[in-house]
Amino acid sequence: MSAPQLKLTYFDGAGRAEVARLLFAFGSVNFVDERVTGEEFAALKPTLPLGQLPTLTVDGTVYSQSMAIMRYAAKMSGLFPEDPVQALRVDMISESLIELVNAMVNILFMEKDETVKAEKTKKLVEEAIPKTFGVLESFVQGKFFLGDDKPSYADVQLFDLVENGLKARLPEASVAAFPKLEAVMENVKANAHIAAYLAKHKKD
C-alpha cells in the first residue's frame, strides 16, 4: 500500500492545526502544509465538510475536526499506542489537555463580558491549569508520559499547548512549577525532526 497523499489546510499560525503539523514532522510523514489567508478561507468555506478549518485531505477526500486529524496524524507518525490500554492512558492525558484548550478558547474568544472574562481567566490560570498540570506531572513515567521512554501524541500535545497556547495567550500561566512536564517538553523539542520543523517556522 502506497503512502496516502496528505494535505493539511489551515491559517498561517499555530492554532488548531499545529499539533498535527508537529506530529507529522515528528514521524517524518510527508504532507502538504497548506496555509490560507482569511480571504482564501472565505472562498473555501462552502466546500468544507463542516465549514471549518483545519481540514486534512487524504487522497482527495477532505476531513474536518482538529482532534480527529490529530489522532490520525499520531497514527501515521507512530505516536499512537497500538496497545488499547496504553492508548486509553494517553487519550486520558490528551483529553485533560483538550479541556484546558477549550476552556482557554471559551474564555479568551467567546466571553464578551470583560469583568466575567477577567474572573474566569484568573480562575483558569490560578486554579484549573495548576490543578491539571499537577495531576499530569504525576503521570509522567520517564522521558515522556508512557513508560519505556516511548513518545506519544500526548507529549507533543502538551508541547503545543504550552508553547503555542499558554505562552502566546496566557503568559501568566507557567509550567515552571512542574519539572517533569518541562522535561517532557524538552524531550519533544530535542527530537531532530521537531527541531528542524521549529527552526523552519521560527517566530520572529
Added chain:
Amino acid sequence: MSAPQLKLTYFDGAGRAEVARLLFAFGSVNFVDERVTGEEFAALKPTLPLGQLPTLTVDGTVYSQSMAIMRYAAKMSGLFPEDPVQALRVDMISESLIELVNAMVNILFMEKDETVKAEKTKKLVEEAIPKTFGVLESFVQGKFFLGDDKPSYADVQLFDLVENGLKARLPEASVAAFPKLEAVMENVKANAHIAAYLAKHKKD
C-alpha cells in the same frame, strides 16, 4: 491473552458514562456496571486520577476522561474502525457530536445568567444543532455512518446524545427533520444486545 477485568464507575444515570455502557453492551463485552451515590463519590473522589467520574478500571488500574473511555470501549466492542482513514471519518463525526454535548453542558449547567442562558439555549436549538445534524445527515452512507453497513462508535454516540441528552434536557431540539439520522438511531436500537440493555435499564 485473557479478557481484561473491566469496571465502569459512574452515577446511576446516563450522563457521561452511558455511551461507554452502550458500546460494551453492543459488543457483549463483560464489565462491572458500578453505580455510585453522591456520598460514595465524595468518598472516592480523592482516590480518582482526576477527581472525576466516570472512571474505567482495567485490571485494577483506574482511568478517567469519558471520551478516552468511550474510545477504549469502542475498540473492545469492535466498533472502532481499524483502518486509519475510516477511523478519521468516524472520529470527525464523533467530535462534531462532542461539540454539541459540550455546548449543551456549558449552557445548561455552567451559565448562571438566566437571560444569557435562554439566549444561548435558543441559538443552540435553532442554529447549532440543526446545522450540525444537517451535515451529519449527509455523512450517513447506509444503515450507519460508515459504508457497507458497518456500525461504529459514532452511531452509538448519536443514539446516546439524542436519547439521553437532547430528549431529557432539550426536548425542543428534534432529530425528526433528519430521517437518515433517525434511521441510524433505529438501527442502533435494533441491535439485540442494545435492546436487552435498554430493557434492563428502562426509565419509568
